[in-house]
Amino acid sequence: MQPRVDEAGQGGDRKTAPDGATGKRRWGGRRSTAAPYLFLLPFFAIYSAFLLYPTFSALWLSFQEAVALDTPAFIGLDNYVRLVQDERYLHALRNTTVYALASVFILSPLALAVALAVRSFLVPSANLKSFYRISLFLPFITSFVVIALMFGLIFNKDFGLLNSFFRSIGLPELNWLRSERLAMLSIVLVGIWTYLGVNSLYFLAGLQNIPHELNEAAAIDGANRRKTFLYVTLPLLRPTILFVVVQATIFSYQLFEIPFLLTNGGPSDATLFLSQYLYEVGFSQFDRGYAAAIGYSMALISIVLTIAQLLLYRRYTR
Amino acid sequence: MISGNRAATRMWQVLGNAVLLLVIFLTVMPYVYMVSASFKPGEELFSIPVQIFPDSLYWGNYDLLFGRTSFVRWFFNSVFIGVSRMVLAVVISLMAGYAFAKFDFRFKNPLFILLLATLTLPIYVLIVPLYSMMVTFGWTDSYIALILPLAAQAIGVFLSRQYLLSIPDEILDSARVDGAGEWGIFWRIIVPLSQPVIAVMAILFFTASWNDYIWPLVVLTEDRMFTVSLGLPTLVGPYSQEYGAVMAGSFLSTVPIMIIFLIMQRRFIEGITQGAVKG
Numbered sequence: 001m002q003p004r005v006d007e008a009g010q011g012g013d014r015k016t017a018p019d020g021a022t023g024k025r026r027w028g029g030r031r032s033t034a035a036p037y038l039f040l041l042p043f044f045a046i047y048s049a050f051l052l053y054p055t056f057s058a059l060w061l062s063f064q065e066a067v068a069l070d071t072p073a074f075i076g077l078d079n080y081v082r083l084v085q086d087e088r089y090l091h092a093l094r095n096t097t098v099y100a101l102a103s104v105f106i107l108s109p110l111a112l113a114v115a116l117a118v119r120s121f122l123v124p125s126a127n128l129k130s131f132y133r134i135s136l137f138l139p140f141i142t143s144f145v146v147i148a149l150m151f152g153l154i155f156n157k158d159f160g161l162l163n164s165f166f167r168s169i170g171l172p173e174l175n176w177l178r179s180e181r182l183a184m185l186s187i188v189l190v191g192i193w194t195y196l197g198v199n200s201l202y203f204l205a206g207l208q209n210i211p212h213e214l215n216e217a218a219a220i221d222g223a224n225r226r227k228t229f230l231y232v233t234l235p236l237l238r239p240t241i242l243f244v245v246v247q248a249t250i251f252s253y254q255l256f257e258i259p260f261l262l263t264n265g266g267p268s269d270a271t272l273f274l275s276q277y278l279y280e281v282g283f284s285q286f287d288r289g290y291a292a293a294i295g296y297s298m299a300l301i302s303i304v305l306t307i308a309q310l311l312l313y314r315r316y317t318r
Numbered sequence: 319m320i321s322g323n324r325a326a327t328r329m330w331q332v333l334g335n336a337v338l339l340l341v342i343f344l345t346v347m348p349y350v351y352m353v354s355a356s357f358k359p360g361e362e363l364f365s366i367p368v369q370i371f372p373d374s375l376y377w378g379n380y381d382l383l384f385g386r387t388s389f390v391r392w393f394f395n396s397v398f399i400g401v402s403r404m405v406l407a408v409v410i411s412l413m414a415g416y417a418f419a420k421f422d423f424r425f426k427n428p429l430f431i432l433l434l435a436t437l438t439l440p441i442y443v444l445i446v447p448l449y450s451m452m453v454t455f456g457w458t459d460s461y462i463a464l465i466l467p468l469a470a471q472a473i474g475v476f477l478s479r480q481y482l483l484s485i486p487d488e489i490l491d492s493a494r495v496d497g498a499g500e501w502g503i504f505w506r507i508i509v510p511l512s513q514p515v516i517a518v519m520a521i522l523f524f525t526a527s528w529n530d531y532i533w534p535l536v537v538l539t540e541d542r543m544f545t546v547s548l549g550l551p552t553l554v555g556p557y558s559q560e561y562g563a564v565m566a567g568s569f570l571s572t573v574p575i576m577i578i579f580l581i582m583q584r585r586f587i588e589g590i591t592q593g594a595v596k597g
Contacts, residue, residue, distance in 0.1 A: 035500040036421035040429075043414035043470050050467035051436060054444035054451060061447060114341050117334035134583055135342050138349070141575050143529035145547040146568040150348045152554070153355060153561055161351055164368040197345055205591035225326070254440045257531045261551050275442055275532070282446045283536060295443040302438045 062292035079293035091269055092277040100252035102188045104245050111199035136197030144257035151190050152262055180270045183263050187271055190258055199244050206240030238316045246309040250302050274298055356566035363562055379562035388541055389567055392549040399464045400527040407469045407523045415478020416508055433472040449536050463537045474519050481515035517585050521578055546571040
């Protein structure tokens with residue numbers, strides 16, 4: 001997104017430009033009036049009421065035994081102790097982590113490969129190029145609900161597209177969604193399908209940010225394609241890799257719709273994700289205190305990742 | 319391109335083309351299947367091998383969707399909620415972003431760090447107390463529960479601030495010299511100059527609202543209040559196997575997002591992918 005100030009703000013009074021530098025000071029007094037607070041007010045009113053307040057209220061709730069409409073009782077850290085002893089929670093944590101690892105170690109390298117492929121692609125026309133871009137982006141803007149419904153049909157054991165294809169090339173038909181061994185693989189495949197395009201566009205943006213001169217200089221120095229990639233491209237791509245990996249991990253730990261609608265966590269909890277476990281505890285069993293503790297355990301994961309990203313990003317771009 | 323060996327370069331290009339075509343094919347295929355399934359009667363849909371292009375266009379699934387389900391109502395709900403939430407979120411984000419970009423005030427940095435900290439906060443953290451609040455206010459099964467609570471998104475403030483930092487102070491100062499009030503400056507200078515970031519936020523917020531599932535799932539119980547995303551999965555279950563109608567509804571619910579996306583795609587893709595470069 002390039003700011004268009006040059007075009008739009010052309011009339012921005014060139015006459016006053018000379019004292020532009022001092023203008024900041026001159027009007028400094030005016031800036032400390034009520035204006036900024038009034039501009040902040042609508043956002044922060046909604047933000048405080050519906051984000052900050054419930055977030056802190058959940059923290060308090062997570063220290064209480066609060067089931068359905070019973071009077072809540074303070075129980076300290078018991079809900080968190082219960083987490084590490086709860087087999088279903090640990091199972092959900094493991095499932096979600098397996099999915100997150102697949103996003104990092106399968107999806108992200110694949111996306112980089114696609115981005116490299118796109119780069120060497122000879123695009124015959126601008127229209128075709130924009131068609132490719134749109135196609136790659138499409139799954140990212142399609143709702144998870146529609147994706148789950150589409151793949152529910154594709155993975156259907158009896159009349160799905162995938163088994164129909166398998167049969168036509170002589171492979172055995174598989175029970176993609178109802179087999180304990182395959183269900184998680186199916187979810188991972190849907191995840192790859194959903195995010196491959198957008199992640200390769202992220203990588204493409206990162207690759208285009210690397211000056212051509214560096215690759216050319218490496219080639220002149222006698223580096224081959226593989227060496228150029230390993231010692232020039234990859235190190236310069238580190239901020240983008242970091243971004244993609246952290247985004248993938250955070251999204252993985254927040255995924256809900258795909259396993260919920262495609263397999264409903266089954267068979268026998270093989271695809272139970274943390275989000276669905278929280279939903280069941282909070283809104284079917286109405287164990288509100290415990291659900292809040294599960295929610296905080298999920299927040300912890302995303303906070304740790306975000307901080308790690310900020311610290312590493314600073315190191316890479318220094 | 320690095321010009322090492324011409325033949326090798328050519329080979330890489332062929333390989334690249336093949337990979338990309340395969341990826342595009344696999345990406346587009348499910349959509350083609352969805353649309354084709356929506357035009358098939360049951361017996362054709364449940365037969366193997368699957369035919370990608372149906373023998374003839376069968377409109378029965380669409381008749382069923384419009385005639386015997388609340389799809390039209392769900393669609394209206396989604397449009398109304400999506401547009402309201404988008405407008406509200408864009409306006410308040412731009413205002414807050416403007417304050418952060420162009421004013422100095424007390425607690426500026428702590429407030430900004432607070433926003434930073436909640437940027438990736440999952441809704442699961444607060445969903446239980448937020449739901450209790452909706453019950454207390456009597457807002458379950460209401461539009462306001464879907465519009466107001468999720469309108470304050472930190473990402474909007476970030477995008478706005480980032481963009482507005484690039485607008486020169488001189489423009490604002492000269493407007494102040496000319497006697498413009500702060501409110502007038504915002505609407506007559508900041509808003510028109512912010513078209514690109516407004517476009518990015520608009521599509522981001524509308525899509526988020528349109529595709530939202532868990533929050534409607536929690537606060538909505540009445541069929542007539544459902545959004546499209548919440549309603550569609552209810553059409554397949556133990557008692558109903560209307561896959562054709564579900565595919566028809568999925569297709570129709572994807573159309574508005576696709577249209578908005580096609581109109582604004584360049585700007586949107588640039589806006590989204592810049593995060594990967596600038597962090």
